[in-house]
Amino acid sequence: MKPLNAVVAACPPSGIRRFFDIAGQMADVISLGVGEPDFVTPWRIREAGIYALEHGHTTYTSNAGLPQLRDLICADLRRRCGVGYEPDGQCLITAGVSEGLDLALRVLLNPGDEVIVPEPCYVAYQPCVSFAGGTPVPVATSGDDGFRIHAETVAAAVTDRTKAILFGSPSNPTGAVQTREDLKALVRVAEQHDLYLISDEIYDRLTYTGVHTCVSSLPGAKDRTVLLGGFSKAHAMTGWRVGYLCAPDPIADLAVRVHQYTMLCAPHVSQLAAVEALTSAGDDVANMVADYDRRRRLFVKGLREIGLECPEPGGAFYAFPSIKVSGLDDETFAERLLHAERVAVVPGSVFGAPGKGHIRCSYATALPLLEEALERMARFLDSL
Secondary structure: OOOOOHHHHHOOOOHHHHHHHHHHOOOOOEEOOOOOOOOOOOHHHHHHHHHHHHOOOOOOOOOOOOHHHHHHHHHHHHHHHOOOOOOOOOEEEEOHHHHHHHHHHHHHOOOOOEEEEEEOOOOOHHHHHHHOOOEEEEEEOOHHHOOOOOHHHHHHOOOOOEEEEEEEOOOOOOOOOOOHHHHHHHHHHHHHHOOEEEEEOOOOOOEOOOOOOOHHHOOOOHHHEEEEEEOOOOOOOHHHOOEEEEOOHHHHHHHHHHHHHHOOOOOHHHHHHHHHHHHHOHHHHHHHHHHHHHHHHHHHHHHHHOOOOOOOOOEOOEEOOEOHHHOOOHHHHHHHHHHHHOEEOEEHHHHOHHHOOEEEEEOOOOHHHHHHHHHHHHHHHHHO
16 A cells, blocks of 8 residues: 555654543543533533524534624724734634644645744644644743743744744643743744744633733734634633634635635534623633632642642643652653552643653642642652
């Protein structure tokens, strides 16, 4: 048989899913592994989805998505972030942020173009760059300063083949929130070298220690930025698969072109549920965010008390503690913790080389379970 696609064949399976699958076959496991809200989608959003089904809204929508939803997204970005996008021509509804990321990279990259990716980063970033024909160029960040993205380090990685910088803030896996000044410096690097910015802001509403900075709202950024957002995290709508891509007209136009040949449109029912999310679910989101913040403070305090150094996560719902005190590498630590104490975490190395010696813990889990997980982790550390 002729060989299959070499780029895809060379891509390893997701390290997150591997531990999730192992944990799924074991009893009494507390999973801190998969980054998914433990809240059910708020009732008023589910009710909107049920109503949509009952009234037969099971057809395609326009490729770009429901006009009402695009209007609401653009109005929301204008209100919360101070950035203006036109619903017609600059906003596309995608099947989750994952599709938006794929579209952005396919549209921006030519074969061999380089994309700078600060690490640790979400596991999909580098594979998606490769799938689009590009070359990911990792740039390290460090827990010593809260995983800041330093503009000078990014600038040092720029070559004549560099096309874009891809990053997320708040970050998965570290929970790091980049400061406004650091993001401004990153925009200046993009301007100096004529680069695009791909900004994954799926966790924008899950910011606890300050106000979220939307990258495209910064001076000089909007014309070179692809903004990715969605409803999965703050609205607890992971399975509904609704995201959005906002970008200047030429980029958005080509993104729709790829989208219309591949995905066609995001699910009609899900788009109507997202309309409800933006229309009347603000209190539900605020309550969930407040609960995540309580869990964040309890869990990070608990990690430090059992001897694991942990930078303060300013957003998302992840802690990224160092486990160097254990004397184990992160893969061994995660495997032994799972089998010995039935606590599932993700080895930090799956998020890039700077993640070695760390584990990712999702605190999107009920407080009693987080407290029990901390007790089990303390017992495991004592056993070493």
